Structure formats: C-alpha cells, structure tokens
Amino acid sequence: MNLPRPEASTTDLAWLHTRLVVDAQAAGLLDLAYRVVDSPVGPLLVAATGTGIVRVAFAAEGHDDILDNLASRISPRILEAPARLDSAARQLDEYFHGRRHTFDLPLDLRLTTGFRRDVIVHLPEIRYGHTASYAEVAAASGSPRAVRAVGTACAKNPLPVIVPCHRVVRSDGGIGQYVGGVDAKRTLLHLEASA
Structure with a gap:
C-alpha cells in the first residue's frame, strides 16, 4: 500500500x-x-x-x-x-556602499596559473578609484609586450570585483570588455570614482 x-x-x-x-x-x-x-x-x-x-x-x-x-x-x-x-x-x-576600498579576504588562486596568475596577483595594486591600461599592467607583470595576454587574464579572472580587473582599461581611454558586461564595469568604475 x-x-x-x-x-x-x-x-x-x-x-x-x-x-x-x-x-x-x-x-x-x-x-x-x-x-x-x-x-x-x-x-x-x-x-x-x-x-x-x-x-x-x-x-x-x-x-x-x-x-x-x-x-x-x-x-x-x-x-x-x-x-x-x-x-x-x-x-x-x-x-x-563606498565604505571599503580594499578586500581583506583569504584567496584561493588555484583556478589561474602562469602569466594569468601573475596578472591577477598584480591587479589589487591598482588603487581604488584609479585605472591602469592593459599595457601598464603588462609591464608591471614583467611582460611589457603581453598586452593581449593581460586582456585574456582579466577576462578569465576567477575573482572579479574582489580582484579588480574592472580597473584595467584601454590605452586610448576606452573602457574595454568585462566578464560581467560593459555596464557592470562602468558601474564599478563610477562607484569608485564617486566615493
């Protein structure tokens, strides 16, 4: 039954x-x-x-x-x-809410390796409210000619927002692409600029 x-x-x-x-x-x-x-x-x-x-x-x-x-x-x-x-x-x-400018969280970077990891480790050095070009990040990561590779590293960043790949922009001042979409990148940059 x-x-x-x-x-x-x-x-x-x-x-x-x-x-x-x-x-x-x-x-x-x-x-x-x-x-x-x-x-x-x-x-x-x-x-x-x-x-x-x-x-x-x-x-x-x-x-x-x-x-x-x-x-x-x-x-x-x-x-x-x-x-x-x-x-x-x-x-x-x-x-x-504009009350935190850096994150104080333990990170597990196992999802990124090689040059991409070098880029990811460097990104938090770009201060809140500031930007750096893909070329500047390439140079700071030790490979000044690897501009496209920096773009790929930012696109594959497993920790967006916390590891601020949104602060990387094109050399001509253009906003560039973003894993969360251009509108999300624009929102994050605006949020930081107005704090």
Whole structure:
C-alpha cells in the first residue's frame, strides 16, 4: 500500500539544509561553500574552499554552469553554506556602499596559473578609484609586450570585483570588455570614482 508522502514545509527544508551543512562541515565533507550576494551589478555567486575565496561570478556567466565547473575542477562536495561566506558578503556590501576600498579576504588562486596568475596577483595594486591600461599592467607583470595576454587574464579572472580587473582599461581611454558586461564595469568604475 502506498501512503501519501507528507509535504515538507519551507521551515523543515531550511532546517534540513542547515543540518546538512553543519554535518558536512563537522565530517570534513564540505570542500566548497557558496552563496549568492545581491549587488548593484546583479547577483554575484561567491564560492570558497578551506583556503579562501576561489570564485566570484556574475549572473551572466550562469551560476549553475559555474557550480558545475567548480564541482568538476575542484570537488563535487559543494553546498550552499551562506554563513561560511558571511565575511565576504559583508566586505562586498561595504565595497558597494563606498565604505571599503580594499578586500581583506583569504584567496584561493588555484583556478589561474602562469602569466594569468601573475596578472591577477598584480591587479589589487591598482588603487581604488584609479585605472591602469592593459599595457601598464603588462609591464608591471614583467611582460611589457603581453598586452593581449593581460586582456585574456582579466577576462578569465576567477575573482572579479574582489580582484579588480574592472580597473584595467584601454590605452586610448576606452573602457574595454568585462566578464560581467560593459555596464557592470562602468558601474564599478563610477562607484569608485564617486566615493
């Protein structure tokens, strides 16, 4: 005899999810935690390993695609665990309200290597409210002729906003491309210029 399944309430599901996160963390089974943060440039997916923030993604990148990619490249043991990313969410909120000019978060740079990593490591040196050209970043990264490679590194930056690739612009003053879209880049630059 098949008995009807009782409907789970939203409260029950939230409790079960919280319990799953707590148990997974306690057992050392939560390799990646993520949450979605609202921002003036749309919802941002923020994911972290035990080492630090490993990925920030715009909605235009497809959050589900990003999670699938993280599951295949890092670990399938991934859960939405907002509390584990409270510090990142708070610092992003402070940044978007003009109260934070640099981020103080541990980063996990495993998704970038070689010259791209050299560029990513250099980007936080571009001060809040300032910009640098792709050519200037290439020179500062030790390869002055690698202007296109800098563009690629910025486009593949796994940590946009936190690692400020939006501060890199064209030598002619043009805004250039951006992983979150040109409007998002313009918004971030305007936010920093008016603080």
